[in-house]
Amino acid sequence: MADLFKDILSAEESLFANEMALDFDYLPKEVPHREGQQHYLADCIKLLLAGRMGKNILITGEPGIGKTATIQWVLREMEEKGLDESAKPVYINCWKKDTAHKIVMEICSQLGYKWVQNRNTDELFKEIANILNKKSAVIVLDEVDKLEDEQIIYQLLEDIYRKCIFLITNYREWLTELDARVRSRLTPETVDFKKYTLAETSDILRRRAKAAFVPGVWDEEGLDIVSQKAHELGDMRYGLFLLRESGNIAEKKASRKIKKEHAEQAINKLSEFSLKKDSDFDDEEKVMIKIIKENPGKTSTEIHEIFKKYSNKAYRTFHRKLKALEEAGVLKIETDFAATGGHVSRVRLKK
Numbered sequence: 001m002a003d004l005f006k007d008i009l010s011a012e013e014s015l016f017a018n019e020m021a022l023d024f025d026y027l028p029k030e031v032p033h034r035e036g037q038q039h040y041l042a043d044c045i046k047l048l049l050a051g052r053m054g055k056n057i058l059i060t061g062e063p064g065i066g067k068t069a070t071i072q073w074v075l076r077e078m079e080e081k082g083l084d085e086s087a088k089p090v091y092i093n094c095w096k097k098d099t100a101h102k103i104v105m106e107i108c109s110q111l112g113y114k115w116v117q118n119r120n121t122d123e124l125f126k127e128i129a130n131i132l133n134k135k136s137a138v139i140v141l142d143e144v145d146k147l148e149d150e151q152i153i154y155q156l157l158e159d160i161y162r163k164c165i166f167l168i169t170n171y172r173e174w175l176t177e178l179d180a181r182v183r184s185r186l187t188p189e190t191v192d193f194k195k196y197t198l199a200e201t202s203d204i205l206r207r208r209a210k211a212a213f214v215p216g217v218w219d220e221e222g223l224d225i226v227s228q229k230a231h232e233l234g235d236m237r238y239g240l241f242l243l244r245e246s247g248n249i250a251e252k253k254a255s256r257k258i259k260k261e262h263a264e265q266a267i268n269k270l271s272e273f274s275l276k277k278d279s280d281f282d283d284e285e286k287v288m289i290k291i292i293k294e295n296p297g298k299t300s301t302e303i304h305e306i307f308k309k310y311s312n313k314a315y316r317t318f319h320r321k322l323k324a325l326e327e328a329g330v331l332k333i334e335t336d337f338a339a340t341g342g343h344v345s346r347v348r349l350k351k
């Protein structure tokens, strides 16, 4: 019988020193090339620390370019400097906590408030406001476009007195579609994250690799093509995936180095796994794709009008599906200026 486990490397021989450092939600020691944004956010928080009113910031930009990492880094710095005593940081991912109740429960948990049994959302919100209003608060709503109910933003704006609210989204047009009452209270400044340059991408990935692998195992050429690919795709997650996968491939071959050829194989694997197959879409998604294909450059509202012939989904639900398709890399939603003023979102199929 063949020896299945023949070529395995022992733990001492592993190319990985700390594989966790490649996890998407691992917060690295440093988040370079976002210093401008870090200072900007820190300056807003400093207002609170100086006893002033804070600011609300809308952070926008494509997925995978360090929005979450940057804000979490700033919050961790605050905690490390003990500043969280005067301005309490609260971080919510609205993809995971998408209703007012879930958000309120999460804030209670982050504040260490335990008397949540049999209390409704409003009661708990009052408790939170009581705690936060003793000092000031930095409230981050990440992936805010995934919120089911925007009322909670209104409540935070109204009932928490001294605060910075940072809202993060991949969709610039989210604000224009926000309820006018909430929007006029919010009046945020916008911080737009631009894509990393190739040199920045390469530096970031090299630092992540340094934290994750045994020193000296990477061939420079391998790192170069991984950086190139990650830059091309514009999402740092692909870079992290490729670093890990190249390491896995090299280990599988019992190689003591991660070479260009291993990185190339990892890149090939990437295209296999990221492209969704036709059969992965549900019926409504298939109809949506067909309509968009037949109506290039139409706005999302116009596409929804046509879609209504097939399904009575409300615009919100339709829009969520549209965004999911964008995240799967099928289409692109672009913000455009409307003839009547304001913005519209245009939908285009990729390729």
Ligand SMILES: Nc1ncnc2c1ncn2[C@@H]1O[C@H](COP(=O)(O)OP(=O)(O)O)[C@@H](O)[C@H]1O
Residues within 6 Å of the ligand: 023, 024, 025, 026, 027, 028, 030, 031, 032, 033, 034, 061, 062, 063, 064, 065, 066, 067, 068, 069, 070, 204, 208, 236, 237, 240
């Ligand atoms: N400047 C950076 N330094 C180190 N890691 C980064 C940097 N920018 C992004 N990353 C990493 O890339 C991944 C995607 O970044 P993330 O902040 O989650 O993107 P976004 O929130 O913009 O979608 C995360 O794992 C993050 O740690």
Ligand SMILES: [Mg+2]
Residues within 6 Å of the ligand: 067, 068, 069, 142
């Ligand atoms: Mg994010």
